[in-house]
Amino acid sequence: MTSFIMTPISSFNTIPMLDFHDLTTEKQRFLTQLREAIADVGFRLRQEYQFSGSPPQIELENSPHFVGYSAVGSETTAGAADQREQFEFVSSQDVLWKPGLPLYLRLTGPNQYPSSLPQATEVIEAYMQSMTDFASQFMKLVAEALGLPSATFLSFLSHRNRLKIVHYPAAKGEGISQGVGPHKDSSGWWTFLLQASSPEVKGLQVLNKNGEWIDVPNVPGSFVVNIGQAFEVVTHGACKATTHRVLGGPSERFSVPFFLGVRGDLTKQEALGSLAQHFPERSAESVEGATIDSAFLRGKYTTWGESELRTKVRSHRKAGRQFYSEVYERYVQDS
Numbered sequence: 001m002t003s004f005i006m007t008p009i010s011s012f013n014t015i016p017m018l019d020f021h022d023l024t025t026e027k028q029r030f031l032t033q034l035r036e037a038i039a040d041v042g043f044r045l046r047q048e049y050q051f052s053g054s055p056p057q058i059e060l061e062n063s064p065h066f067v068g069y070s071a072v073g074s075e076t077t078a079g080a081a082d083q084r085e086q087f088e089f090v091s092s093q094d095v096l097w098k099p100g101l102p103l104y105l106r107l108t109g110p111n112q113y114p115s116s117l118p119q120a121t122e123v124i125e126a127y128m129q130s131m132t133d134f135a136s137q138f139m140k141l142v143a144e145a146l147g148l149p150s151a152t153f154l155s156f157l158s159h160r161n162r163l164k165i166v167h168y169p170a171a172k173g174e175g176i177s178q179g180v181g182p183h184k185d186s187s188g189w190w191t192f193l194l195q196a197s198s199p200e201v202k203g204l205q206v207l208n209k210n211g212e213w214i215d216v217p218n219v220p221g222s223f224v225v226n227i228g229q230a231f232e233v234v235t236h237g238a239c240k241a242t243t244h245r246v247l248g249g250p251s252e253r254f255s256v257p258f259f260l261g262v263r264g265d266l267t268k269q270e271a272l273g274s275l276a277q278h279f280p281e282r283s284a285e286s287v288e289g290a291t292i293d294s295a296f297l298r299g300k301y302t303t304w305g306e307s308e309l310r311t312k313v314r315s316h317r318k319a320g321r322q323f324y325s326e327v328y329e330r331y332v333q334d335s
Helices: 020-024 027-038 103-107 119-145 229-234 268-273 304-315 317-323 325-333
Strands: 017-019 043-046 068-070 085-090 162-168 177-184 190-195 204-207 213-215 222-227 243-248 253-260
Touching (some): 017 027, 020 027, 027 119, 103 304, 119 162, 119 253, 304 325
Antiparallel strands (some): 177 243, 190 253, 204 213
8 A cells, every 4th residue: 555645735715616517438537637626625525416495393402322303502503502493313223332332322313204294204304315325425435436345445434424404594784693513524424415405505614734714615416525533534634524604694594414424333543543544643633623623533532423422422412311311411521
C-alpha cells in the first residue's frame, strides 16, 4: 500500500459540484474531482429525487432508539436549542440490546410511523434502502479516488443507517435563528443531504479552513455530501469532517439527510490503525472545526457506538434522561 498525503485547500468561496453522470463517460475525471472535493469540506452531488409534505407528529421522547418526531426547540446543538422539527428513522429495526450488552446497541429498534399515513412506511423504507445501496457504491468510488482498493471502506459500515425529514420554520420578523448549530455529523460515516425546498431558500453553510462560513447553494436534483467524524479519524485528519450549520431565515426550509452508519464496535485504535500506512498521522488541526464537539475524534470514548449514544443523549435530553439515566449526567456534563 503506497503512502498518501493530502494537503487541504487553505480556503474556498464556493462549493464544488460533481456530476454523477460523468462516471459513464469520464470516470477518471470524476475520481480526480472527487479526490479534490474530499480534501475540501464537502460537495454537492447531482442525483434526482423529489420530496414534499410532512407527516403528522409522533414523539421521539417516547423512544429509547431516538426515532420519531421531535418538536421545534427540543434538540440541542452546540449548547443551544435548534429551531427545527423533524422525524427520525433507522433502517435496521431489530432489537439487539439486553442487559449485559453494550448500551449503544439500544439505539437499534423499531421506528415510529404515523398510523394516519400507512404509505409512509413503504416510502421511507424504500428510500432508505435505495440510499443505502447508492451510498455504499459511492464509498467504493471514494476509495478509488484516494488510491485505495474499492472495497476498503465497506468494513467500517453498519447495518443501521439513519434518515431525517427536517422542517425549519421561518424565523420571526426579520431575524436569523439557529436552525441547527455548528457541528460535525456524528450519526454516520458520510451524509447525503437533499435540500427539499425551492432553490431560492437558503440557510445551509459550511466552514472553510480559514474559519469563514460559506453558503451552500440549493440546486434542484442534487445532494449535499458531508464527511462525518469517523472518516476524519480513519484518514488521520487528511479528510476533515464537514463543519456545518443551518440559519433560519424569512422562509421555511425542508431537508432530508441520510446518514450512512458506522458500526458501533469500531474502536478509536482500530480506526487509526487500519489505514495508518496510507494516511500519515497529522498532528496539527486547522482552524476549521477546532472548537466543535467531537468526542470520538478526541478519543474520549472507546467505541464509535458509545460516542454516538453520547451525542444522542446530549441532543435529546428528555429521552436521554428517561432511557439512559445511568450515563445521562456523565454524558451531559462531559465537555
